[in-house]
Amino acid sequence: MVRIQVELGGRGTREFLYDCVSTSEINQIRMDIIEIANLQSKILCLCLQLEPRLVLLRGNAKAIPLTRALSDAKAYVSKDQVLHSRPLSPYALRQHIQKVERECVEIHQLLEFSDINQLQQIYGDVELLQEDSTQLWWARKELLTGKELCDYIGRNEKTKIILKLKSSYSHPT
Numbered sequence: 001m002v003r004i005q006v007e008l009g010g011r012g013t014r015e016f017l018y019d020c021v022s023t024s025e026i027n028q029i030r031m032d033i034i035e036i037a038n039l040q041s042k043i044l045c046l047c048l049q050l051e052p053r054l055v056l057l058r059g060n061a062k063a064i065p066l067t068r069a070l071s072d073a074k075a076y077v078s079k080d081q082v083l084h085s086r087p088l089s090p091y092a093l094r095q096h097i098q099k100v101e102r103e104c105v106e107i108h109q110l111l112e113f114s115d116i117n118q119l120q121q122i123y124g125d126v127e128l129l130q131e132d133s134t135q136l137w138w139a140r141k142e143l144l145t146g147k148e149l150c151d152y153i154g155r156n157e158k159t160k161i162i163l164k165l166k167s168s169y170s171h172p173t
Contacts, residue, residue, distance in 0.1 A: 002149060003160045005082060006033055015079055016040060017087035022150040022157055026143045030136050032090070037165060038128045039093035040077045045126045046100050047074045053111050062110060066103035073100055129165070137164040 001019045008014040018033055047070055054070070057063035073096035081088060104111060104119050113119060136143040138161055143152060153159050 001157060002153065003085075003087075004029075004033075005160070005162045006037070006165055007162060008037055008165045014040065014044075015082050016077070017082055017085065019087045020149065022148075022153060022155050022159065024149050026136065026147050026149060027145045029149060030134065030143075030145070031131060033136070033163070033165060034129045034131055034134055035090050036088050036093065038126075039090060039097065040088065041126050041128060042097055042123060043073045043077045043093065043100075045122060046070065046097070049122045049125075050100070050104070050111070057107075057110055060110065062107050066100065066107060069096070069099045069103045072096065129167070133167055135166050137166055138162070 002022050002024075004018045004020065006016050006018055014037075016036060018029075018036065020029055020032075050066070050070055054063055054067050076092065076096055077088065101119060104113075105116055108116050108119065138152060141152070143149070143163070153161060
């Protein structure tokens with residue numbers, strides 16, 4: 001497996017690990033990485049929006065499961081996963097989001113949500129990456145669709161590389 005460290009936002013603002021074989025198509029890698037980055041963004045947005053509300057509910061037994069679910073989700077998407085060599089899984093990311101959403105539904109009135117649909121409005125602030133405008137860069141080169149990863153790095157399955165995820169409207173640093 002090739003270990004890819006993905007950086008978003010310059011200088012490691014956000015990062016995560018992704019594993020694939022060297023013969024993987026660049027397009028599939030790009031789609032997988034965008035999915036993981038977007039799920040990571042949703043979790044970070046949930047944490048940003050819900051944690052201040054939970055401070056007001058400190059000590060409330062009904063808020064404890066949501067606090068725990070948010071804490072688990074936040075820990076899963078943190079840079080610490082890179083330090084501990086743990087790649088992120090889209091499945092696990094979706095599970096964390098669903099758990100937080102389930103807990104929010106249980107206590108939506110305590111969170112001062114007028115209705116359950118207000119939770120979906122939180123995602124309105126999330127800037128999601130689009131497949132048609134996101135590029136992968138390695139060694140100051142764009143990885144082009146239609147090629148395989150081994151066209152850039154060779155067929156070594158024990159390679160570790162750092163990819164930068166960029167919007168097509170910005171240039172790599």
